[in-house]
Amino acid sequence: MTQTTKLFTPFTMGALTLPNRFAMAPMTRSRANNEGNVPTDSTVKYYEQRASAGLIITEGSQVSQQAVGYIFTPGIYSEEQVAGWKKVTDAVHAAGGRIFIQLWHVGRISHPFFHQGELPVAPSAVQPTGVKAFTLNGQEEIPTPRALETHEVKAVVEDFRKAAENAKKAGFDGAEIHGANGYLIDQFIQDGSNQRTDEYGGSVENRARFALEVVKAVSDVLGADRTGIRLSPTGVMGGINDTDRLGTFSYVVEQLNQFNLAYLHVIEALPGHPMAAQPGQEKVAPTLRKIFNGPFILNGGYTQETAEAALENNEADLIAFGVPFISNPDLVERFQQGAALNAPDQATFYGGDDKGYIDYPSLAEVEQATQDIVEK
Ligand SMILES: Cc1cc2nc3c(=O)[nH]c(=O)nc-3n(C[C@H](O)[C@H](O)[C@H](O)COP(=O)(O)O)c2cc1C
Incomplete structure (x- = not known):
């Protein structure tokens, strides 16, 4: 049966018109296993296979060598990386898709291994x-x-x-600034990791300054209507914490309103998910939805059913799906047809070869394989 619910309706988001309300959530897959951390031909295939998503958001891609915190993650600061990504965007566009790159600086979530023995950098010396x-x-x-x-x-x-600028050269439709999950921007925003006494620390105005300067810089290049930002107000990665998350993130989002961004992307998982608000933690996303004056993406443990409910209740304009897109390149078609999903293989999420990367079958391939067995 073909579904025609809200998930499958078009949506205008900044400079783009999306054919449906699915975003593919940014996911590190650690397949840039080469000297320059350049996206490979397998990466081209991986994103091309997922082009039916309303919007693909790529894996976090480091903005400099200083920004690196994991092996085999791709960057967007060298010419080779730009050339590698250009092949990805060309393939996604040829397949009818739209793709933003996630711009990433890990800050303190790193190791001297990546920095010629020097310490990783952060707002403050907080481990x-x-x-x-x-x-x-x-x-x-x-x-x-x-x-x-x-x-x-x-x-x-x-x-x-x-x-x-590199993202533009590489042909991306826009960029998502990674302000979530305890990485550099989040480290500046939250007072547990930011103990600075200069203009970037102390008051919430000062702690938000770095995030807002990054938003200004990126949107000056790409246009605000091609710039989004991701926040995780209740996340705890790396022990990130703040004495007033609701107040802090409400302020950040009030300030974001001056830009008219393409979107705000908030991770606040449903109860039971590892990224859900912790016991005793207040949910923040509903307040941010009310404050923000533009398109709102929610993420974290959504199924077709809970995504439909969130869209119907106007909790979000788009839902980002992570793991479901790893194992189902044609997630949109599968939901539309009420088809079964491929199960994800966690062992191949990070690193390795094409197994668990570009070999999850589409529905058409499953049907062809079944047909072949029947005919034998
Ligand atoms: C393998 C893997 C890699 C991830 N890498 C990133 C990343 O690079 N940037 C990011 O913002 N979130 C990252 N995440 C978090 C996802 O974007 C998403 O928030 C999370 O998987 C919850 O959504 P889901 O329940 O639909 O999978 C990653 C998650 C997984 C499973």
Whole structure:
């Protein structure tokens, strides 16, 4: 049976008109297993296979060498990386899709392995908790980072600007700024990781300054209608914390309203999901939805049913699906037809070869395989 519910209706978002309300959530797959961390031909295939999503948001892509925190993640700061991504955007566009790149700086979630023995950088020298670094030597302790000097903070803003210029050259339809999950922008926003006394720390106005300068820099290059930002107000990755999440994130989003961004993307998973609000933590997304003056994407543990309900209740304009898109390149068609989903293989989420990357079958391939068996 073909479904015609809200998930399958078009939506105008900034400069783009999307054919449906599905976003493919940004997901690190660690397949840029080469010296320059350049997207490979397999990456071209992977995104091309998922082009029926209303909007693809790529895996986090580092804006500089300083921004790296994991092995084999792609970057968007060298010419080779731009050329690699151009093949991806060309393939997605030829397949009728739209694609934003996620611009990423990990800040303190890194290791000297990636920085010629130097410490990773962060707003303040506050060690993350509960996470390990993955280097070529395996799992390693993450050390206490070094606080960025004020002039270095401004240099990171410029790295985001250059990355946005590169994203444009690479043919992306826009960029999502990774302000979520305990990485650099989130580290500046939340007071547990930001103990600075300069213009980037202290009051919420100062803690939001870095995020807003990055938004300004990226949207100056790409246009605000091709710039989105992702926030995770209730996330706890790396021990990220704030004494007033509701107040802090409400302020950040009030300030974002001045830009007329393409969208705000909020991760606030449904109860039971590892990314859900922790017991005793207040949900923040409903308040941010009310404050924000533009398109709103929600993510975190959604199924077809809960996504439809969230859209019907006007909790969001789009729903981003992560893991379901890993194992179902044609997730849109599968939901539309009420078809069964392929099960995800967690062992191949990060790193490895094409297995668990570009070999999940589409419905058409499943049907062909079934037909072949019947005919034998
Ligand atoms: C393998 C994997 C890699 C991820 N990498 C990123 C990333 O690069 N950037 C990001 O913002 N979130 C990342 N996430 C989080 C997802 O975007 C999403 O928030 C999460 O999977 C919850 O959505 P879901 O329940 O629909 O999968 C990742 C999640 C997974 C499973």
